[in-house]
């Protein structure tokens with residue numbers, strides 16, 4: 323039995339096109355890269371944004387083990403019951419206990435158990451509970467049970483994301499940023515052994531503005547009028563980050579960006 327576990331984190335999957343790309347690409351990627359577990363950010367997986375029971379099903383059928391969310395987790399009411407009932411679909415831990423769903427979970431792969439946490443940033447975002455307090459509480463709840471903890475930090479500002487990484491360095495196995503849909507080139511292992519990337523990127527149409535048709539965004543910039551977003555067409559990319567984690571210590575041994 324291997325001493326390490328290889329965990330792929332996939333950046334925000336956008337709409338049906340992104341779900342289709344994941345279905346086409348993830349199964350062979352899992353084989354090629356010897357991936358043991360897959361965490362997918364699904365906050366934009368529904369057609370028209372947010373997540374729905376249908377889009378969640380698409381992500382699981384593509385091979386996701388855990389689905390994380392973000393500021394769009396609650397956009398579609400039809401997903402609330404799914405969030406309440408599921409242990410493999412989580413939403414940011416910053417929301418109160420009264421809100422549907424849970425902020426952290428444990429993935430049991432048999433040979434390894436992996437804690438997964440979802441936290442929202444607050445810089446240029448909604449004023450939810452303090453992200454550092456939220457991650458502390460989630461770590462405290464999980465560390466009795468698991469050695470490996472992976473955090474999806476869904477935030478806008480690179481400074482907030484990097485500060486968050488250093489804050490949890492040595493206490494979690496890895497942090498991957500999501501929300502900005504543009505993959506950053508700062509994948510690294512922080513001084514105390516936590517794997518880190520500011521943003522894992524996006525799974526969706528390449529010629530787009532964060533998944534949306536560029537002409538719609540340009541029109542909005544020109545006129546300042548509201549516009550209905552439509553998913554761009556054309557070739558899609560799958561972007562993510564692969565962490566190799568020591569099963570005994572929970573430390574990250576290797577981190578690599580993935581573009582497929």
Ligand SMILES: [Fe+2]
Pocket residue numbers: 334365366392501502503
């Ligand atoms: Fe997103």
Ligand SMILES: [Fe+2]
Pocket residue numbers: 365392393394476500501
């Ligand atoms: Fe987001």
